Amino acid sequence: MRMLSDPCATGTCTAAPASLTCIPLGIPASAMTAHSFALPVIVFTTFWGLIGIAGPWFVPKGPNRGVIITMLVATAVCCYLFWLIAILAQLNPLFGPQLKNETIWYVRFLWE
Amino acid sequence: MGSMFRGEEVALVQLFLPTAAAYTCVSQLGELGLVEFRDLNASVSAFQRRFVVDVRRCEELEKTFTFLQEEVRRAGLALPPPEGRLPAPPPRDLLRIQEETDRLALELRDVRGNQQELRAQLYQLQLHEAVLGQSHGPPLAAAHTDGPSSERSPLLPPPGGPHQDLKVNFVAGAVEPHKAAALERLLWRACRGFLIASFQEMEQQLQDPVTGEPTRWMTFLISYWGEQIGQKIRKITACFHCHVFPFLEQEGARQGALQQLQQQSQELQEVLGETERFLSQVLGRVQQLLPAGQLQIRKMKAVYLALNQCSVSSTHKCLIAEVWCAVRDLPTLQQVLQASSSEVGVSAVAHRIPCQDMPPTLIRTNRFTASFQGIVDAYGVGRYQEVNPAPYTIITFPFLFAVMFGDVGHGLLMFLFALAMVLAENQPAMKAMQNEIWQTFFGGRYLLLLMGLFSVYTGFIYNECFSRATTIFPSGWSVAAMANQSGWSDAYLAQHPVLDLDPNVSGVFLGPYPFGIDPVWSLATNHLRFLNSFKMKMSVILGVVHMAFGVVLGVFNHMHFGQSHRLLLETLPELVFLLGLFGYLVFLVVYKWLCFTAVDSATAPSILIHFINMFLFSRSPTNRPLYSGQEVVQYVLVVLALATVPVLLLGTPLYLLRQQRRRQRRPAGGQNEDKAKLIDSPDASESDWGPDEEKAGCSEDDKDAELVPSEIFMHQAIHTIEFCLGCISNTASYLRLWALSLAHAQLSEVLWAMVMRVALNSDLAVGVQAVLLVPIFAAFAVMTVAILLVMEGLSAFLHALRLHWVEFQNKFYSGNGYKLSPFTFAVEDE
Numbered sequence: 001m002r003m004l005s006d007p008c009a010t011g012t013c014t015a016a017p018a019s020l021t022c023i024p025l026g027i028p029a030s031a032m033t034a035h036s037f038a039l040p041v042i043v044f045t046t047f048w049g050l051i052g053i054a055g056p057w058f059v060p061k062g063p064n065r066g067v068i069i070t071m072l073v074a075t076a077v078c079c080y081l082f083w084l085i086a087i088l089a090q091l092n093p094l095f096g097p098q099l100k101n102e103t104i105w106y107v108r109f110l111w112e
Numbered sequence: 113m114g115s116m117f118r119g120e121e122v123a124l125v126q127l128f129l130p131t132a133a134a135y136t137c138v139s140q141l142g143e144l145g146l147v148e149f150r151d152l153n154a155s156v157s158a159f160q161r162r163f164v165v166d167v168r169r170c171e172e173l174e175k176t177f178t179f180l181q182e183e184v185r186r187a188g189l190a191l192p193p194p195e196g197r198l199p200a201p202p203p204r205d206l207l208r209i210q211e212e213t214d215r216l217a218l219e220l221r222d223v224r225g226n227q228q229e230l231r232a233q234l235y236q237l238q239l240h241e242a243v244l245g246q247s248h249g250p251p252l253a254a255a256h257t258d259g260p261s262s263e264r265s266p267l268l269p270p271p272g273g274p275h276q277d278l279k280v281n282f283v284a285g286a287v288e289p290h291k292a293a294a295l296e297r298l299l300w301r302a303c304r305g306f307l308i309a310s311f312q313e314m315e316q317q318l319q320d321p322v323t324g325e326p327t328r329w330m331t332f333l334i335s336y337w338g339e340q341i342g343q344k345i346r347k348i349t350a351c352f353h354c355h356v357f358p359f360l361e362q363e364g365a366r367q368g369a370l371q372q373l374q375q376q377s378q379e380l381q382e383v384l385g386e387t388e389r390f391l392s393q394v395l396g397r398v399q400q401l402l403p404a405g406q407l408q409i410r411k412m413k414a415v416y417l418a419l420n421q422c423s424v425s426s427t428h429k430c431l432i433a434e435v436w437c438a439v440r441d442l443p444t445l446q447q448v449l450q451a452s453s454s455e456v457g458v459s460a461v462a463h464r465i466p467c468q469d470m471p472p473t474l475i476r477t478n479r480f481t482a483s484f485q486g487i488v489d490a491y492g493v494g495r496y497q498e499v500n501p502a503p504y505t506i507i508t509f510p511f512l513f514a515v516m517f518g519d520v521g522h523g524l525l526m527f528l529f530a531l532a533m534v535l536a537e538n539q540p541a542m543k544a545m546q547n548e549i550w551q552t553f554f555g556g557r558y559l560l561l562l563m564g565l566f567s568v569y570t571g572f573i574y575n576e577c578f579s580r581a582t583t584i585f586p587s588g589w590s591v592a593a594m595a596n597q598s599g600w601s602d603a604y605l606a607q608h609p610v611l612d613l614d615p616n617v618s619g620v621f622l623g624p625y626p627f628g629i630d631p632v633w634s635l636a637t638n639h640l641r642f643l644n645s646f647k648m649k650m651s652v653i654l655g656v657v658h659m660a661f662g663v664v665l666g667v668f669n670h671m672h673f674g675q676s677h678r679l680l681l682e683t684l685p686e687l688v689f690l691l692g693l694f695g696y697l698v699f700l701v702v703y704k705w706l707c708f709t710a711v712d713s714a715t716a717p718s719i720l721i722h723f724i725n726m727f728l729f730s731r732s733p734t735n736r737p738l739y740s741g742q743e744v745v746q747y748v749l750v751v752l753a754l755a756t757v758p759v760l761l762l763g764t765p766l767y768l769l770r771q772q773r774r775r776q777r778r779p780a781g782g783q784n785e786d787k788a789k790l791i792d793s794p795d796a797s798e799s800d801w802g803p804d805e806e807k808a809g810c811s812e813d814d815k816d817a818e819l820v821p822s823e824i825f826m827h828q829a830i831h832t833i834e835f836c837l838g839c840i841s842n843t844a845s846y847l848r849l850w851a852l853s854l855a856h857a858q859l860s861e862v863l864w865a866m867v868m869r870v871a872l873n874s875d876l877a878v879g880v881q882a883v884l885l886v887p888i889f890a891a892f893a894v895m896t897v898a899i900l901l902v903m904e905g906l907s908a909f910l911h912a913l914r915l916h917w918v919e920f921q922n923k924f925y926s927g928n929g930y931k932l933s934p935f936t937f938a939v940e941d942e
Binding site for chain 2 (some may be wrong): 037039058067081087092100108
């Protein structure tokens with residue numbers, strides 16, 4: 001995953017990045033197993049958006065309509081927020097996993 | 113929208129019930145369960161109320177019922193449940209029911225008494241038979257010898273007395289087995305040498321008529337000579353409560369007596385049989401009468417107790433009752449009253465009256481929402497018409513539980529268990545189970561269903577299924593790339609037991625895992641370092657969002673109660689304080705996630721240090737800023753937050769005092785109009801009830817009650833301190849989400865590593881390993897259920913509940929109302 005316009009790529013400057021241009025835009029790397037960031041965001045935002053924003057329009061009229069709409073919106077908000085936190089926390093890792101040498105031997109060839 | 117968002121509107125209704133129809137009306141109201149009676153005779157003691165005589169009669173009947181019920185139970189029969197609709201009987205039926213019941217009770221007592229007597233007699237006869245029937249060898253044999261012989265001469269010469277009666281006499285009887293040894297000893301000590309006693313245990317056990325226990329009596333035969341010895345013996349046996357029977361010397365006479373006894377006992381048994389048949393007949397009648405009678409009398413007593421709460425009108429023509437009734441149910445109430453009092457001619461009337469007291473809260477729930485409303489009400493029933501947290505709790509409670517419990521496997525087990533209960537909920541077997549713990553789980557089946565479902569979701573995000581990670585998508589970390597670029601040969605690896613993957617090396621980090629935590633972390637030895645940071649930040653974010661939502665809900669309360677000044681003077685400062693400080697913390701967290709990469713990892717700023725320095729207005733030179741202008745922004749935010757404190761502290765009290773001063777200056781003319789408008793237009797037929805209307809309603813406090821300044825300021829000061837300090841402590845309190853999910857993950861991991869892995873890693877032949885796997889899996893399963901599902905489940909449940917009750921609800925919920933408990937005949941089953 002490469003940064004787009006990061007003036008501190010060399011890691012020598014001590015000033016903070018000037019603006020939020022640091023958000024990477026999901027350009028796929030050349031390796032086969034690269035993960036984009038934009039695709040999951042779009043997929044999950046659409047998914048929970050359908051449930052939380054579009055869903056309430058389709059709830060049939062009845063005494064429980066209000067409660068069902070509340071449930072849909074609350075579910076969408078909670079689950080989307082939770083997923084978003086998980087993916088944002090892993091977006092720019094500051095350190096990597098520390099593996100035992102046995103694990104490295106095994107995984108090196110397993111996860112090609 | 114549904115009525116779960118706030119309680120329903122409840123009105124105080126005054127009922128005028130004509131005396132003749134009062135009983136029927138109240139009984140109909142009880143069947144429907146619409147209204148709650150207010151006690152108008154609270155100052156009157158229970159003994160002085162109008163219907164106390166009727167209540168007493170009902171209670172006496174209930175006592176008789178209890179006696180009958182006890183008799184039925186003693187006979188081992190069961191009472192069938194009452195069938196059909198049984199309304200409260202009219203008062204004139206009470207006499208009939210009372211007569212029937214008393215007759216039955218009398219008969220039952222008589223028959224029981226007879227039965228006891230007959231049993232006792234039979235018992236005695238059987239004892240006598242046994243005593244006569246037993247053969248006691250030596251004394252009898254000795255009796256056959258005529259006269260005293262030299263062998264039987266006493267060791268001591270008998271004291272010279274006028275009359276030596278050396279004729280052998282007998283005392284025969286039965287004694288309880290545990291007293292037999294003592295009796296024998298005492299006899300020997302007292303009458304040494306002058307008697308021969310023989311004890312023998314009876315062959316058959318006799319059932320004691322009083323206690324019903326089978327006992328085996330000891331029969332004894334004492335042969336003695338001398339009148340004084342005889343008296344001593346009789347006294348001793350009387351002391352020991354022995355049954356003594358006449359013992360005839362002659363064998364033939366004894367046989368004759370035995371035959372007679374046998375005949376008598378046979379006759380007695382026949383009579384006893386007849387008696388018992390009659391008893392079961394009576395019990396059968398009781399079984400028929402009792403269930404319906406009990407129900408009817410219970411309803412009647414309830415109606416009289418409700419009538420006791422009504423006051424009598426000055427003309428004595430009707431009873432006045434004050435009830436709380438939901439506004440939605442008012443038409444039904446009118447209908448019921450009309451129907452019940454139609455035959456009397458004068459109709460019962462209901463009309464709303466104004467009231468200053470706080471009405472009870474009514475929230476209608478169905479079987480799904482009832483459990484969630486239950487956990488909210490367990491903390492406190494909401495004030496009249498304040499916002500109800502229950503509809504949001506339906507989702508947020510299982511969600512916060514799941515954050516602490518997240519594991520796909522455990523969540524799935526919980527979900528399936530709850531699903532089984534939900535699908536089978538209508539089967540009668542489920543409701544019949546009396547076990548309290550089962551009832552608790554069954555009552556919360558929908559709660560468990562949602563908790564399990566959300567736990568599966570959070571389990572996928574945490575990437576834990578029985579503590580094992582799954583690679584649904586390929587991992588975002590490439591070990592091969594790291595190994596190739598860093599020259600990790602086999603020799604190198606052999607020398608270094610652990611090695612780090614460096615995200616700075618190209619090709620190692622390929623992007624964030626699209627759904628959840630990357631599976632590589634479950635293989636890493638430093639996984640806690642990453643997970644702790646992730647979970648702590650997640651807890652703070654979720655906490656701030658939850659609390660901000662709570663403050664926003666308070667807006668609805670202020671608007672509904674017409675206190676819009678509180679929006680500006682309380683909600684706004686609260687939001688500024690909360691979001692300015694802790695919302696800013698969330699911003700810092702997200703900013704660091706987005707903008708600081710592995711390239712800056714050596715010099716990455718610490719959010720914690722920045723946050724602390726923000727409050728202390730200081731700086732740490734080694735901690736670089738996250739963005740330019742950070743110091744200014746932080747300074748502004750802290751000043752703003754501090755500025756909201758006096759607004760929060762003084763805003764509302766000053767506003768209220770100013771309002772009060774303005775109102776006092778206005779002439780006091782406009783007050784009476786308000787009261788008149790609140791009363792609905794009464795019917796024409798009500799003109800007779802005029803003077804009573806004015807006495808009705810609650811205590812007429814002035815609407816502009818004197819606001820005591822010191823109280824308002826104190827109240828507001830407490831609220832301010834609670835909010836501001838609470839912001840900090842409550843945010844930290846949400847860290848329990850991190851703590852419990854860590855504990856669950858670690859317990860899960862330990863169970864796997866110490867139990868299952870032992871079986872899977874053992875170097876045995878495949879067949880042996882398979883056999884070994886069975887008991888080890890059993891242990892794993894039992895411990896998973898007991899420790900991880902039950903214990904951790906209860907723990908996470910408790911903490912999620914606490915987060916809702918304290919951290920969320922104290923932002924907007926007062927919870928000091930009371931529930932509408934309608935007058936109803938339905939017995940609470942749950």
